[in-house]
Amino acid sequence: MCVVISSLICSQRSPACLRLKHMATDRKLASLCLLLLFSSLPLLAVADCECEPGEEEQHKAGALKLKIIAVFCILVASAAGSAIPSLGRKFPALRPDTDLFFAVKAFAAGVILATSFVHILPDAFEGLGSPCLVHGPWKKFPFAGMVAMLAAIATLVVDTIATGYFQRAANAKKASAAVVGVGGDVEATTTTDDRHDAHGNGGHTHGHGVVSIIAATGVSYDDDGGAQLIRHRVISQVLELGIIVHSVIIGMSLGASESASTIRPLVIALTFHQFFEGIGLGGCIVQAKLRLRSVLMMSLFFSLTTPVGVLIGIGISSGYDENSPRALIVEGLLSAAAAGILNYMALVDLLAEDFMNPRVQNNGTLQVIVNISLLAGTALMSLLAIWA
Numbered sequence: 145m146c147v148v149i150s151s152l153i154c155s156q157r158s159p160a161c162l163r164l165k166h167m168a169t170d171r172k173l174a175s176l177c178l179l180l181l182f183s184s185l186p187l188l189a190v191a192d193c194e195c196e197p198g199e200e201e202q203h204k205a206g207a208l209k210l211k212i213i214a215v216f217c218i219l220v221a222s223a224a225g226s227a228i229p230s231l232g233r234k235f236p237a238l239r240p241d242t243d244l245f246f247a248v249k250a251f252a253a254g255v256i257l258a259t260s261f262v263h264i265l266p267d268a269f270e271g272l273g274s275p276c277l278v279h280g281p282w283k284k285f286p287f288a289g290m291v292a293m294l295a296a297i298a299t300l301v302v303d304t305i306a307t308g309y310f311q312r313a314a315n316a317k318k319a320s321a322a323v324v325g326v327g328g329d330v331e332a333t334t335t336t337d338d339r340h341d342a343h344g345n346g347g348h349t350h351g352h353g354v355v356s357i358i359a360a361t362g363v364s365y366d367d368d369g370g371a372q373l374i375r376h377r378v379i380s381q382v383l384e385l386g387i388i389v390h391s392v393i394i395g396m397s398l399g400a401s402e403s404a405s406t407i408r409p410l411v412i413a414l415t416f417h418q419f420f421e422g423i424g425l426g427g428c429i430v431q432a433k434l435r436l437r438s439v440l441m442m443s444l445f446f447s448l449t450t451p452v453g454v455l456i457g458i459g460i461s462s463g464y465d466e467n468s469p470r471a472l473i474v475e476g477l478l479s480a481a482a483a484g485i486l487n488y489m490a491l492v493d494l495l496a497e498d499f500m501n502p503r504v505q506n507n508g509t510l511q512v513i514v515n516i517s518l519l520a521g522t523a524l525m526s527l528l529a530i531w532a
Contacts, residue, residue, distance in 0.1 A: 206404045211458055214398060214411040215451045221415045222447035225422025229430045230439060240431050243510050246498055250514040252424035253494035254521020259417055260486035262526045264390060264479050265292060271476030276467050288480040295484030303382050303493070310374045373433060379493040380428040384442055386489050387425060390482030391418075391449040392456075397475065399457020400464045413532035417525065418450060424494060 229245070232238035238245060268288040277283065398410050425446055429439055457464075465471060495518065504510050 204402055207402050207407055208458070210404055210407040210411060211399055211454055214407065214414065215454050217411060217415045218395075218418050218454070219447055219451045221419040222422045222450065223443065225419040226426040226429070226443040226446055228423055229426035230443075232430060240427065241503070243507075243513065245427065246501075246504060246510060247513050247517040248423060249427045249494065249498060250517040251521040252420040252427070253490050253498075254518040254523075255417060255420040255525045256424060256486055256494070257490040258522040258525035259390075259421075260483045260490065262529045263413075263417075263532075264394075264486070265483040268292070268476045268480035268483060271472045271479065274467075274472050277469055277472060279469075280473075282473070288476060291477055291480035292484035292487065295481040296488040299382065299386060299485050299488045300492070302385075303378060303488075306378045306382065307375060310378065311371060314370060314374060375497075376428060377432040377434065379497065380425070380432040380434070380442070383425055383428055383489050383493060384446060386482070386485035387421060387446060388449045389478075390486060391446075392453040393475070393478050393482055395450040395453020395455075396457040396460075399454040399459075400461045400466065401457075402461060409528075409531035413528040414450065416528065420521065422446060428493075 229238060229240070232240065232242075232245070236242070265288065268291070269286070272282050272288045281287075394414060398407060398414065401407055401410075422443075426443065429442055434442075466475075498504060499511075499514065504514060
């Protein structure tokens with residue numbers, strides 16, 4: 145630009161133009177160019193952070209239609225996924241003790257694991273490392289990784305404390321039942337066969353103590369089966385809690401977005417994710433052997449979390465700025481926490497629990513199948529990150 149201006153000025157000068165005037169003109173042009181260069185530096189710095197809304201007109205009507213479609217698609221996929229494991233009562237191939245069940249559950253765990261590492265955790269790092277966060281310590285320390293780690297540790301603490309609590313409660317019931325049996329107070333509740341053994345005395349008192357526990361809690365604690373059942377019940381509850389946290393977050397992110405090009409691939413990715421996540425949760429619920437009412441409540445709650453999150457996002461979309469510092473910090477911290485929770489649940493309560501199962505350990509073919517199924521789940525969910 146400076147060369148063009150200089151040529152225009154010189155073209156208007158006569159051939160007899162003095163050399164001193166020409167040099168003075170060149171110095172003025174050089175000063176003008178330097179002034180324009182330094183004045184443009186702040187604009188270059190601001191260009192790294194697109195904190196202001198774009199000038200392109202966004203089709204809010206089309207985006208709203210996609211959000212409504214997303215609510216129904218995700219709701220149906222979540223309900224279908226969580227219901228499939230429960231159909232094992234009618235379809236023997238889907239029972240928790242079959243090879244197909246282990247393979248499908250490993251695939252679902254792979255989907256959850258890829259969601260944590262490939263989809264949610266990178267978003268947390270991107271949000272907390274945004275150039276829009278000018279003030280604060282966000283660029284001086286990897287808060288996303290730390291929050292994910294603390295969330296995984298907190299899930300471990302809740303998991304172990306809950307398991308220990310129910311184990312101690314079960315042992316206390318077993319001890320109290322044994323004391324009652326030794327004291328001879330079981331006559332009012334025992335049957336004739338329980339009161340008389342082969343020698344004609346009042347035997348089977350200890351056995352009746354175990355029977356009393358089974359009648360009261362539905363669990364037999366005379367072997368490892370009762371402890372395993374308690375473990376499955378704790379896993380199902382903690383897994384649902386972790387899933388709810390991240391489901392609401394991703395639902396709100398989708399609902400608050402006003403870009404149809406962003407929402408369209410998210411609908412496909414979330415439908416796929418929620419379906420197989422529902423299968424993983426439904427498998428844990430079936431293994432927990434809960435009552436029908438509890439099964440229905442947990443499945444319904446899981447199915448509604450993401451659609452409710454989408455509706456909340458739609459409600460706040462008018463006043464929501466995804467590039468504001470407050471939104472970036474809150475969404476980044478919540479995404480990091482959700483990633484840590486899902487990471488722990490996928491590795492510890494789903495994969496480790498099934499891969500160390502004696503049925504899998506004693507069957508080499510089944511080990512190969514579940515490992516391939518795990519890799520397939522992680523690969524497919526990771527592939528979706530190209531579009532969403």
